[in-house]
Amino acid sequence: MSFTSLGLSPALIKALVNQKYDKPYPIQQKAIPAILKGKDVLGIAQTGSGKTASYVLPILMNLEGKTTTKSRNVNTLVVVPTRELAMQVKEVFITFGNALAYPVQSMAVFGGASINPQMKGLYGVNVLIATPGRLLELVDSKALSLAQVETLVLDEADKMLNMGFKDEMNRILALLPPKRQNLLFSATLSKEVNNINQLILHDPLVVKIEAEVESIDLINQTAYAVEEGQKGPLLRYLIKTKDLKQVLVFTSSVYKADHVADKLRKNGINAEATHSKRSQGARTERLREFKEGRLQVLVATDLLSRGIDIEFLPYVINYELPRSPKDYVHRIGRTGRAESPGEAVSFVAAEDQHHFKIIQKKMGKTVEMIEVDNIDLKGY
Ligand code: AMP
Numbered sequence: 001m002s003f004t005s006l007g008l009s010p011a012l013i014k015a016l017v018n019q020k021y022d023k024p025y026p027i028q029q030k031a032i033p034a035i036l037k038g039k040d041v042l043g044i045a046q047t048g049s050g051k052t053a054s055y056v057l058p059i060l061m062n063l064e065g066k067t068t069t070k071s072r073n074v075n076t077l078v079v080v081p082t083r084e085l086a087m088q089v090k091e092v093f094i095t096f097g098n099a100l101a102y103p104v105q106s107m108a109v110f111g112g113a114s115i116n117p118q119m120k121g122l123y124g125v126n127v128l129i130a131t132p133g134r135l136l137e138l139v140d141s142k143a144l145s146l147a148q149v150e151t152l153v154l155d156e157a158d159k160m161l162n163m164g165f166k167d168e169m170n171r172i173l174a175l176l177p178p179k180r181q182n183l184l185f186s187a188t189l190s191k192e193v194n195n196i197n198q199l200i201l202h203d204p205l206v207v208k209i210e211a212e213v214e215s216i217d218l219i220n221q222t223a224y225a226v227e228e229g230q231k232g233p234l235l236r237y238l239i240k241t242k243d244l245k246q247v248l249v250f251t252s253s254v255y256k257a258d259h260v261a262d263k264l265r266k267n268g269i270n271a272e273a274t275h276s277k278r279s280q281g282a283r284t285e286r287l288r289e290f291k292e293g294r295l296q297v298l299v300a301t302d303l304l305s306r307g308i309d310i311e312f313l314p315y316v317i318n319y320e321l322p323r324s325p326k327d328y329v330h331r332i333g334r335t336g337r338a339e340s341p342g343e344a345v346s347f348v349a350a351e352d353q354h355h356f357k358i359i360q361k362k363m364g365k366t367v368e369m370i371e372v373d374n375i376d377l378k379g380y
Helices: 010-018 026-036 051-062 083-097 115-121 132-140 157-162 166-175 191-200 211-217 228-241 254-266 280-291 325-332 350-363
Strands: 041-044 076-079 106-109 127-130 151-154 181-186 205-208 219-226 247-250 271-274 297-300 315-318 342-349 368-371
Touching: 010 051, 010 083, 026 041, 026 051, 026 181, 026 205, 041 051, 051 083, 051 151, 051 181, 076 132, 076 166, 083 106, 083 127, 083 280, 106 115, 106 132, 115 132, 127 132, 132 166, 151 191, 157 166, 157 181, 157 191, 166 191, 181 191, 219 228, 219 350, 228 254, 228 342, 254 271, 254 297, 271 280, 280 297, 315 325, 325 342, 325 350, 342 350
Parallel strands: 041 181, 041 205, 076 127, 076 151, 106 127, 151 181, 219 342, 219 368, 247 297, 247 315, 271 297, 315 342
Antiparallel strands: none
16 A cells, blocks of 8 residues: 555655655554544554654645634644653654645644743644643643644543643643544553543544554563673673664663763763753753764663654663563664664563563563673673
């Protein structure tokens, strides 16, 4: 199946070729024609499935003829849980929006960045991508109106609910006109997500993509049985002996992230930490450096485990295991995306062995365990 057969315009087809999107992913094959027709869609799909383009492309097509009048009324509202996802979705709107003959103004707004430029910038915006809290602040200060929203997208709805945005989401829904197109994406279909579906979706097309399993199969997973004190040397050993150029390392606390990055720098490795205690500006900059290959090692807390797309990231290291098996999958899901293979390595201390067994069971895969005592870590 080709993108042309899905009903997309020649301008978008050309942009897809430029972006090296050869053929539509399964979620795109199903969702694009339905969204073009104005249908509601429920997409149960993960980051990595191609879900973003599955709604961005048809929304852009449907905007033809609707973007000429400038006001503070947005036409399309995309609500997302995190700043990172907001920026990533905006990039996709801009990349494909630029290919069109009619102008589409897309903007991302989120907390942690100053509100004034966002208030000013909203005039004339057609597509707004927003985190819930900042969106409501902007509505409250009359910087925008949601009264004429024609299309609503809730992306990573499960995460939004897990992050405690339920009240904000309900307030946002109450501000929208009753007649609109609703597109809801969620990695899981929990009871809470289902409640929202029932509240907002009308006769939706349901698309379920088992991306979690697909992408996991693309990843070579290994684990090292280590003692806490061996983790630092083992990390440096792996980076140096495998000549790793771009590594994402996960820790479970902000303190640990800073500590690990510090130690790496002291050992001459180009590393930085990123987490919730850093300013938005610093986080954006770190991520940019890392994506562009100017930063070799990015040490992050779970903040980054979902929602950011780093293509072809070859290596993820769990310096500490995440609490939930789901987070484990999201962390290592950075690799093996867009059909390219990756490596995921976990450091497993004795007290985490049982927890790691549960992770493997939930994931349905057994991970090879290497005894670190068989490796000579002297000098690392
Ligand atoms: P998403 O699930 O939306 O985060 O997309 C995951 C990744 O797949 C992103 O890097 C996209 O650029 C890429 N992608 C999405 N659709 C396609 C496609 N049809 N062909 C190739 N790459 C794609």
